Amino acid sequence: MSTQQTDKSSYPRAEVSPPSGQLFPHKHLLGIWNLDPTAIKHVLDVADHYVEQNRQRQKSSPKCAGLTQINLFFENSTRTLMSFEIAGKRLGMEVTSMSTGTSSIKKGETLLDTAATLNAMHPDVLVMRHADSGAVKLLSEKMDCAVINAGDGRAEHPTQALLDALTIRRRKGKLHGQTIVISGDVAHSRVARSNIYLLNAMGARVRLVAPPTLLPKDVDRLGVEVSHRMDEGLEGADVVMMLRLQQERMQGAFLPSLREYYRFWGLTRDTLKYAKEDVLVMHPGPMNRGVEIASDVADDLDRSAIEEQVEMGVAVRMACLDILTRGLRGEDAA
Amino acid sequence: MISAFTNARLIDPASGLDTKGTLIVNNGKIADFGPDIEVPDDATVTDCKGRVLCPGLIDMRAHSVDADAALAGGITTVILQPDQTTMIDSDPVVERIRRRAEDTHTVNVYPMGAATRGMEGKELAEIGQMKASGAVAFTDCRKPVSDSQVMRRLMEYASYFGAVIVQFPQDKGLANGGIAHEGEIATRLGFAGIPAMAEVIQIERDARLSEMTGTPIHFALISSREGVEAIRAAKARGVKVTCSTAPHYLHLNDNAMEGYRTFAKVSPPLRSEEDRLALIAGLADGTIDTLVSDHDPKSEDVKRLPFGQAAAGIVGFETLLALALAPVHAGKVDLVTTLKALTATPADLLGVPGGKLEAGAPADLVIFDPDKPWRIDREAFRASARNTPFDTLPVQGQVWQTIVGGKTLFSGE
Numbered sequence: 001m002s003t004q005q006t007d008k009s010s011y012p013r014a015e016v017s018p019p020s021g022q023l024f025p026h027k028h029l030l031g032i033w034n035l036d037p038t039a040i041k042h043v044l045d046v047a048d049h050y051v052e053q054n055r056q057r058q059k060s061s062p063k064c065a066g067l068t069q070i071n072l073f074f075e076n077s078t079r080t081l082m083s084f085e086i087a088g089k090r091l092g093m094e095v096t097s098m099s100t101g102t103s104s105i106k107k108g109e110t111l112l113d114t115a116a117t118l119n120a121m122h123p124d125v126l127v128m129r130h131a132d133s134g135a136v137k138l139l140s141e142k143m144d145c146a147v148i149n150a151g152d153g154r155a156e157h158p159t160q161a162l163l164d165a166l167t168i169r170r171r172k173g174k175l176h177g178q179t180i181v182i183s184g185d186v187a188h189s190r191v192a193r194s195n196i197y198l199l200n201a202m203g204a205r206v207r208l209v210a211p212p213t214l215l216p217k218d219v220d221r222l223g224v225e226v227s228h229r230m231d232e233g234l235e236g237a238d239v240v241m242m243l244r245l246q247q248e249r250m251q252g253a254f255l256p257s258l259r260e261y262y263r264f265w266g267l268t269r270d271t272l273k274y275a276k277e278d279v280l281v282m283h284p285g286p287m288n289r290g291v292e293i294a295s296d297v298a299d300d301l302d303r304s305a306i307e308e309q310v311e312m313g314v315a316v317r318m319a320c321l322d323i324l325t326r327g328l329r330g331e332d333a334a
Numbered sequence: 335m336i337s338a339f340t341n342a343r344l345i346d347p348a349s350g351l352d353t354k355g356t357l358i359v360n361n362g363k364i365a366d367f368g369p370d371i372e373v374p375d376d377a378t379v380t381d382c383k384g385r386v387l388c389p390g391l392i393d394m395r396a397h398s399v400d401a402d403a404a405l406a407g408g409i410t411t412v413i414l415q416p417d418q419t420t421m422i423d424s425d426p427v428v429e430r431i432r433r434r435a436e437d438t439h440t441v442n443v444y445p446m447g448a449a450t451r452g453m454e455g456k457e458l459a460e461i462g463q464m465k466a467s468g469a470v471a472f473t474d475c476r477k478p479v480s481d482s483q484v485m486r487r488l489m490e491y492a493s494y495f496g497a498v499i500v501q502f503p504q505d506k507g508l509a510n511g512g513i514a515h516e517g518e519i520a521t522r523l524g525f526a527g528i529p530a531m532a533e534v535i536q537i538e539r540d541a542r543l544s545e546m547t548g549t550p551i552h553f554a555l556i557s558s559r560e561g562v563e564a565i566r567a568a569k570a571r572g573v574k575v576t577c578s579t580a581p582h583y584l585h586l587n588d589n590a591m592e593g594y595r596t597f598a599k600v601s602p603p604l605r606s607e608e609d610r611l612a613l614i615a616g617l618a619d620g621t622i623d624t625l626v627s628d629h630d631p632k633s634e635d636v637k638r639l640p641f642g643q644a645a646a647g648i649v650g651f652e653t654l655l656a657l658a659l660a661p662v663h664a665g666k667v668d669l670v671t672t673l674k675a676l677t678a679t680p681a682d683l684l685g686v687p688g689g690k691l692e693a694g695a696p697a698d699l700v701i702f703d704p705d706k707p708w709r710i711d712r713e714a715f716r717a718s719a720r721n722t723p724f725d726t727l728p729v730q731g732q733v734w735q736t737i738v739g740g741k742t743l744f745s746g747e
Contacts, residue, residue: 033522110635110638110639111639111640112638130640132640132641132642132643133523133524133525133594133640133641133642134523134524134594134640134641134642135640137593137594138594138638138639138640152524153524153640153642154524154525154526155523155524156524190524193522193524216520216521216527217516217517217518217520217521217527217529218517218518218521219521221518221521222518222521222522
């Protein structure tokens, strides 16, 4: 499905042209919370184009040739890091990745020292992931180049929300009016937060389903419905997004056992019956099969969009890199 | 040497005196004061031009002496917390701090000692030794004494010496890992939260231990509505509890953290608007006994970090009075009540000199214009660091002179 076919009335709040004429009037992509529907729609439209390009034999274009992209990951990641690397390379960028875990912190270098060092290397885009909420924003204040947040603490993971939105838009035709369930460890999830902001901005109806210990305080004030039961929560759902149970972030007693979690909050064929017949099942990966999602649901070709999400990930990241370097390349920002 | 401060608005919060008049200082002590005082011929006269003259402020909670900043804030007595580079948990350290303060002839300094050895909450510190050397109270500072048995023994033991115990009311379990008030803002920003109930549970447990042991207890830095209610209820039951808060809790709510501003990171955390309003009401009705600055200079090295890693703390000396006066100007708290929480009440609680206008008392005084508007400017701070969320904030009420032992040690505009 191409963008042109998308019903324009799906974006009632996106109809207004921004006064600046710029569809994406931001230097960085730090989060979804400060993006308006116009900007979100623009990223998705550009990404649609890259989906088509990525399906050709010739996947690369020299659009960003000569530009330097640094991927700086303070938290372990393979999927997101690789997705950003491929995205940069397909646009012709020089891509360097550094996955440090927490090693530079152990060496005593502060984040701002790291920023100064990297800045002196004159990158054109910096992609960063960090275990602390707000860390990417702090670093961006010291960088001359565009900064993309590849996940900070529990705060935001904007490219994940954008790729999820692209997946839904291509499968369902629109975001507006869709009932979208986000289920799992919302408390520790940056994916959940970015998705809540994005889906709300685009007029979707968002419902969270999780045990009480995995929901952050006052989350209902973010404009979502909240349920603790899978049957009640999945009622009438167009899309179910499962979150990874982040066992590494589990401090203290959130859950008694994974076995019990699966019984009450795992997504199985049985629980999925409460959702709409054509429900779309999504997961940001990597999945814990048999913990938050049953294998046969994850592998259901008709309903599962999990592999498609990975494909959309590359396209969305290409779109973000493209949009944020337009000024540098002398292209009109719109 | 005799000095006379004429044409002053004399306020003595302890007695409720608020009158126009003159105050005479002789040999470092208050000699006389009142509306109809004759100025001796040999006196050095200072015309206060209608400004308030009251006892110098006694700041019950500071993490650094920072004398110049204290004097600029109208503070004549600083109560130093035990979390120094060399922890105040033994009598030689107490003595050294007392001696250094006496030798430098500046602001008065009285240390609080650690309540438990190494502030680890396990064994009692040498409370008797430290008290004999001049420690005025005992606290583990930002660490609550969590073990109920240790706390009970601490209170029982302290009562023999008449030592004041100060508890930081935060239940360790509920606060574990938290960096912000548990609520909508923390959820949006992606922070682990500390619920207000962490404060309540600690207050209620220790109020019960106070009933059990008969030992009074002081809670430092109340931050929540529920905390105020818990104190109010304990007081109504006749339990000997007192508490403090700091001006930043009266001024800011958790919205101040927006944009991950680490200047708004304090411990306990800034809470909701509802909490802020309840604290002001608690100050007005006397539930909150004292106002403290919680002065804590922190360098950029420990503040310019991701919010979760950044140090908590605000520099408070130079903004203490002006910020404390804001609820007065807003008509929520009266001037004498506010000044009492900054002078007479902390003096009585800790048994330190000052805090009152009375003949024979040390002439530790502050003269300030309660209405004068100015703008907080962190670049103009005398403090050893400038970590404040209040930069450029317009406020009312400015210190004109700070007098310690009859000597004017700070003089402003």
